[in-house]
Amino acid sequence: MTRFIKKRKQDIGISPDELIFRGDKKINQVLLRIIDFDANNLNEKSIETVNEINQYKNESTVTWLNIDGLHNLEIIKEISSSFNLDRLVMSEVMNTEARPKITDYDNCTLISLKMLQYDNESESIIVENLSLILTKSVLITFQEKKGDVFEPIRERIRKNKKRIRNGGTDYLTFSLLDIVIDNYLYVISLLGEKIETLEENLLQNPKHEVINEINSYKHELNYLRKNIKPAKEMIFTLAKMESEYIDDSNHVHFKELQDNISQASESSDSYREILSDQLNIYHTTISSKLNDIMKFLTVFSVIFIPLTFIAGIYGTNFDNVPELHYKYSYFIMWGLFIFIVLGMLLYFRNKKWL
Structure with a gap:
């Protein structure tokens, strides 16, 4: 009642x-x-x-x-x-x-x-x-x-x-x-x-x-x-x-x-x-936590976009790919990956996005 x-x-x-x-x-x-x-x-x-x-x-x-x-x-x-x-x-x-x-x-x-x-x-x-x-x-x-x-x-x-x-x-x-x-x-x-x-x-x-x-x-x-x-x-x-x-x-x-x-x-x-x-x-509070999660996921996604782009080009199935048979190509690629990740993290930090 x-x-x-x-x-x-x-x-x-x-x-x-x-x-x-x-x-x-x-x-x-x-x-x-x-x-x-x-x-x-x-x-x-x-x-x-x-x-x-x-x-x-x-x-x-x-x-x-x-x-x-x-x-x-x-x-x-x-x-x-x-x-x-x-x-x-x-x-x-x-x-x-x-x-x-x-x-x-x-x-x-x-x-x-x-x-x-x-x-x-x-x-x-x-x-x-x-x-x-x-x-x-x-x-x-x-x-x-x-x-x-x-x-x-x-x-x-x-x-x-x-x-x-x-x-x-x-x-x-x-x-x-x-x-x-x-x-x-x-x-x-x-x-x-x-x-x-x-x-x-x-x-x-x-x-x-x-x-x-x-x-x-x-x-x-x-x-x-x-x-x-x-x-x-x-x-x-x-x-x-x-x-x-x-x-x-x-x-x-x-x-x-x-x-x-x-x-x-x-x-x-x-x-x-x-x-x-x-x-x-x-x-x-819930919105703030959700924003933090979205921020992390966005940063994570943005970092992997160029890496995916490089890996996609490097992994194309053509015989005449420059440096395809160069013995240090794999290590150069990983060095480029690491450089891009660190560079982007520093950029996000300077922008106070992290």
């Missing part, structure tokens, strides 16, 4: 607020996890039903509800009903192929972007859609499967780090976005190491297989850029947006994300240019 454009024929013409799962099912059972905390208390647990969320909605604590799996329509409907969320919000959440964006609604702010991870076995980038619904006291995150890059955030909460434990859902949102973007930089750095190693090998011993590696890395970088570019637009919009769910004191943190996402975008562009340069270097 194409990694750049995914549009199913059956989705054409469907209402934008239709609750349909658009994507690939990556987990069998939907998992719901809650972390509820404030400066002094922490409650972390897995829950079985959406109804268990209700006790946290009106608390003064910060509640982080994480949902792994988006294919269970009943759970999605229950969450929509429990938090009074617009169907359009939940429709966006269930569309894993949507472009990263941010939308402010009456009772929440919806943020969607991609989480990137690098699979060393397949040497490819794995993309997972992440949606965040930000409200005053509850942050809901939706992922396609279990396993993410957020464990350091959970550890900070468990270890009672003051900044995150005293912050609200907006600061928690910043922390999650920050680690997602940091992971962009990490994935790019992994690709960058491979690309730089490839450049060293290319200069030392260029092989035909290097073209396949360059094309493979270019494909991964293009896929990376396809997800980072719209995420950059979203982050810049978020940093400038005035929302009742983001405290003014936290705007400075969201602006910090601009530098990181810009660095990720610029780094991906730089490595893409490096790969193009490497491809040019490969073709230039």
